[in-house]
Amino acid sequence: MNAPLKADDTDLAALMADLATKARAAARVLALAPAEQKNTGLAAMAAALRASAPKLLAANAEDVAEARASGATPAFVDRLALNDARIETMAAGLDVVRGLDDPVGKVTERWTRPNGMTIERVRVPLGVAAVIFESRPNVLADAGALCLKSGNAVILRGGSDSFRSCQAIHACLTQGLREAGLPEAAISLVPTRDRAAVGLLLSGLDGRIDVIVPRGGKSLVARVEAEARVPVFAHLDGNNHVFVDKAASLDMAKTIVLNAKMRRPGICGAAETLLVDKAAAPAQLKPLVGMLIDAGCEVRGDTDVQKADARVTPVTEDDWATEFEAPIIAAKVVGGLDEAIAHIERYGSHHTDAIVTDDATAATRFLNEVDSAIVLHNASTQFADGGEFGFGAEIGIATGKFHARGPVGVEQLTSFKYRVHGTGQTRP
Amino acid sequence: MNAPLKADDTDLAALMADLATKARAAARVLALAPAEQKNTGLAAMAAALRASAPKLLAANAEDVAEARASGATPAFVDRLALNDARIETMAAGLDVVRGLDDPVGKVTERWTRPNGMTIERVRVPLGVAAVIFESRPNVLADAGALCLKSGNAVILRGGSDSFRSCQAIHACLTQGLREAGLPEAAISLVPTRDRAAVGLLLSGLDGRIDVIVPRGGKSLVARVEAEARVPVFAHLDGNNHVFVDKAASLDMAKTIVLNAKMRRPGICGAAETLLVDKAAAPAQLKPLVGMLIDAGCEVRGDTDVQKADARVTPVTEDDWATEFEAPIIAAKVVGGLDEAIAHIERYGSHHTDAIVTDDATAATRFLNEVDSAIVLHNASTQFADGGEFGFGAEIGIATGKFHARGPVGVEQLTSFKYRVHGTGQTRP
Incomplete structure (x- = not known):
């Protein structure tokens, strides 16, 4: 696998563009998917995680062995490691998200204008999220579930140290999507450890990514804030x-x-x-x-x-x-x-x-x-x-003032549209 | 005035940093200003505009003469020109904004957790806005009023062709702020025609600007979108x-x-x-x-x-x-x-x-x-x-999905905070 660097770059760019195109198409389907179908998917994902514990542990053991061999700190290995309890926590997290109200389609305001037009403000998904995380593989399940519930497609990019664990968890989520008849591209995992993939995600991939969520240490968040060409839900200091x-x-x-x-x-x-x-x-x-x-x-x-x-x-x-x-x-x-x-x-x-x-x-x-x-x-x-706020789960905490502030739950993963109901009104 | 380029740049950077520092301090005051005080300011601004019509027309006549002399198109001159009717429209616009509900401090949600804590979600201003506009000087009054009503400080930067008109209008707004006992830095105008000021605003001036609103043609909006290091309420195509x-x-x-x-x-x-x-x-x-x-x-x-x-x-x-x-x-x-x-x-x-x-x-x-x-x-x-939506006035229409979407009125110029009322609760 010693292809020239140039060719690799081109291949990676094409791979990421393809991933984003498929995610955007999946987002169109998800935006209209009924709550019940999304919940069926979440239940199937939790079942798949529970049933696949041995596979997850085996994949994780390889990641942990590699991390140890390369001199990772005990704290790092602790964040990376899975065990039965952590797998159950992941699955239970999916159950919690399944139990939340579906934010999509909720009418948050409705008013009638003097000319008789009724205007409704209704929640819609943001579109395609990219979640960039580090060594904790459980972020994959949490973020995937929250995005699905809020009708967003998501592209996940985990730390390269957790690559095998992420692939195994992702396979369970894919199985759940398939069982619910939802597009597999609704939750995709960047299928390479190449770090250049992060830069491509931060570019927004020609407008195909709507929001980026960094989940990790300050250096990751700082890089994302500095380089991202699309909106970011970032968590900076908690002083x-x-x-x-x-x-x-x-x-x-x-x-x-x-x-x-x-x-x-x-x-x-x-x-x-x-x-x-x-x-x-x-x-x-x-x-x-x-x-x-x-x-x-x-x-x-x-x-x-x-x-x-x-x-x-x-x-x-x-x-x-x-x-x-x-x-x-x-x-x-x-x-x-x-x-x-x-x-x-x-x-x-x-x-x-x-x-x-x-x-x-x-x-x-x-x-x-x-x-x-x-x-x-x-x-x-x-x-x-x-x-603790009652949001059920969060994809992170936002320290900016834009769009989301504080804990970012399923509601903050939505935007809105205005639906106008007329009877032939024209503007004078 | 042939100072070396380097010195000019330094001076401009210092000037803009000073403007932003004062705007941020003013934003702290505005965030807590009662609705009545802000409305007193808006009424005084409208009165000042009406009383200053001759001054505004004289300043504008100089801008128009300069634009004509430099070969501006009739359409450009029409956007730039003021007359009595346009001045009255500006003043009436301030009256409309004054009549709007104050969005700041409005509790939009309130719930109680099982542990007895009550959580409120309450609207707060965004902070400091920068509004970059082109030849229409009336944008200055509209944007200044909307930002004041929503408790935000604003730094305005008009097209250099409308510089004298903007200064004259800005003097009326400043007079209104003064009469209401509000800080003059609540609404500031970049006091130079130097185009490099725009680049400095787009940089966010070290975190002292919270949002940028471009008001103008597609080339302005495209530049702002490409260069801004802070969130933008941008209007792209309306196809x-x-x-x-x-x-x-x-x-x-x-x-x-x-x-x-x-x-x-x-x-x-x-x-x-x-x-x-x-x-x-x-x-x-x-x-x-x-x-x-x-x-x-x-x-x-x-x-x-x-x-x-x-x-x-x-x-x-x-x-x-x-x-x-x-x-x-x-x-x-x-x-x-x-x-x-x-x-x-x-x-x-x-x-x-x-x-x-x-x-x-x-x-x-x-x-x-x-x-x-x-x-x-x-x-x-x-x-x-x-x-037409009943927002009273808008600072623009946002075509993104983040934070604001569609017409951006005073409500969309706010963020929110969570106020938590406890009786000694600790987290288990």
Whole structure:
């Protein structure tokens, strides 16, 4: 297989163009497919995944062996590895998506004009999505199911390390589509490990791709944001804050701060900075900081925070803007609500921020004035998740303000059209 | 003023960065400004425009004289020229926007999770818009008003030919902002004719611009689409179709076809192709085609259409994909609804398409299956307009599927956030 580079490039371009053309044709079929037919497909996919566990594990074992041989880190291998429980989680995820309401065809607004025309705004699929992910093969099943439910065709491109696992999972999804009489091109997997395929997807393949969803680390997301010539649902930083207001109860502050930081310190909804109102500090700072450190969290604080506990290390300017993704938190005493909001505006990433307070007025101001996708009053930032919002599942969390913001579920994977019902109206 | 090119570039970059920084700060204020304050500003702007008519006319006369001297076409000068009626139309446009509901802060969904948290989805402004327009100076007032109403700051960049007119109109808007106690940077005008300013706006100025709206001809829109590093509300082709189904009444077909093509042949909602069901053709083709030609429309038809009237000229393959923006229409006899839908999918631009029929089933299929922003049953395609939809005014029509689709009014100039009201919930 040592064909000249030029010929390879041409072949790859032709292969990707063909994939996109077939996906677009499939999208036309999916846009009109009844909910029941899509659900039949999802049920068949889940059944195929469950029935194919031995095949999936065998394919995955080859990927894992290759990754280990090439010196992959244990964390990388953990993300890559499948086992029976993970396969069942994937299948159960398809069942959850199957149970969601079908967003397509839903009339979200309807009004009648003075001339008698009735206008309806109705949800329609976006078209063709490209999902680019890294080593976790389960993303393939999740993304495939969410796109199918929302009537979109999808082209999936997994990390080359998970190539065999992805092919095995994809075969199960294809089987489900076939059993439901849906086009196989509704969910396609880029059939090559050639990394140049990503660049072709990012080009939009001559308008045949409508949206790109990167699922992975910051370098992947940054590359997609920089190169994509089509809209992207991108997740950048989750530099989230918990502000403990002067009217916060200590018990609630402790519960929420601990959960927001330490439940899972590495997820995007984890808190990265604790802000404590100076009026609350005398009573609350020491117990909050002590609790975090006792729980295994490194606290990096300003001088006020350092005074509260000898184990606090000094915070740097960079720390305020850092998503640690680890049991580390920056901590600061602020002059009050205004300073807290200003700090969040200056250093935050507009993802998820919370206030703990018993003062309804302060809560309202915080929720209105903090310009983040998710703002919470007396609840943990770790709720930043499509499942926790009741969306059933999410294809990701969007940190932009365009089209989708926050958890991206099936509804955010749709666009809309206007249907106009007239009786012969013409424009004067 | 023969400073070295390098220095000029640096100055311009600094000037634009400063403009964007001030706009972003103003956006923070606008996002929280009450509806009443924004309306006070809009009323004061309209009053200032009306009171400043002589100044506006004088500034405009200089622009017009310069354009004429440099050999501008009469059509160009007509777009550029102001008169008392046009100034009153601008001021009245501000009054219309003032009368619209304020979209900011509107709760569009509210639900309670099993754990007792209440989640609200609430509209918030997008942030900072950049509107790039060509010779029509009235776009400045329209766009400024729509952005203010929707809580967005805006940076406006008009065609260099309308520079003095734009400055004069902008002074009225600034006066209105000042009278309402709103930051002047809420609506700013790029204070230079240097064309390099457009490139800097398209770069997004380091994340300080959230959306770009090009208002002008296809070459401007194409450049913006190609170069912009931030989201764009772009209007590409309006290659619209009217399909006369076999169950159409001739009277309604004639009324709608004539209006759709000939009311204003140059607007984006004008019909460009007439499709006639072959079952309707014997009775309807000749009267429809004859009516169009008698009204001054050139009809380019396939062989069937040519047989209906000797004045029909032969259609070319390119004509099917052309937005004529003129009293010219392509016409074809199709085998039925399926062929009509397939033709529109192949050649159309997903803008606005209509079916004329008394058959409700055919209408439903057409409205569901044609993948266009606006699909109409028994109404003219010329209704593709924000005012006609009841949006009061529009900043443009979007032909993409992302975020906004069809007429872009104040609601489409907003994003949303999730407000979560808890009582101490943590994630298990």
